[in-house]
Amino acid sequence: MGDNAKKALIDGLNGLLADHLALYMKTKNFHWHVKGRDFRDLHLLFDEQAGEIFGNVDLIAERVRKIEGKTLTSIGSIMEKTKVADQNSTDLEAMDMVxxxxxxxxxxxxxxxxxxxxxxKAGDNATDGLIDDWTDQAEERTWFLSSILG
Known part of the structure; x- marks a missing residue:
């Protein structure tokens, strides 16, 4: 692995780690605060999806460490790297959450x-293979949520 390619991969994986942590928290927020006639189904779906997202966190962080990188260290480092929009509301409509x-x-x-x-580009076949599984999971979550919206 070339130094520049390796650094770019570590940075990309840390961004992915931040996104997973932020999306986990957002999904749990919605799990805890969803209400309305679809409460039960969405409450269970959000919990299932949050668990799947969180299940990848350690795998991503350990992948960073296996390629001799440093992982995120704090809430601040997560917020600096994530693409997931912050959401503090506890009063969103269920379909807005979806x-x-x-x-x-x-x-x-x-x-x-x-x-x-x-x-x-870094020639990291192990990371490449893991990402296929994570992509399939994220695509499925997107599909389920899109299907709810019609």
């Missing part, structure tokens, strides 16, 4: 594809 999560997951798919390109 729409935001759909958009965030769609953005994550784009980011995953960008990081895949970085892994290919």
């Amino acid at each position: 729409s935001q999560l759909r958009d965030d997951n769609a953005t994550m798919v784009k980011t995953l594809k960008e990081v895949k390109d970085l892994a290919e």
Whole structure:
């Protein structure tokens, strides 16, 4: 792995780590605060999706460490790197929550594809393979959320 390609990959993976952590928190916020006639279905879906997102956090961080990089260290470092828009409201309508999560997951798919390109340029087949699984998960989350919106 060339130094520049490796640095770019580490930076990309840390951005992906930040996005996963921010999206996990946002999804849990919506899980905790969703209300309305679709409460039960959305409450369960958001919890399922949050668990899947969080399940990748350690894998991403350990991948950074395996290629001799340093991971994010704080809430501040997450906020500096994430593309996920902050959301502090506890009073959003349920479909606004679904729409935001759909958009965030769609953005994550784009980011995953960008990081895949970085892994290919760095010749990192292990990261490349992991990203395929993470992309499939994010695409499925996007599909489910899009289907709810019709």
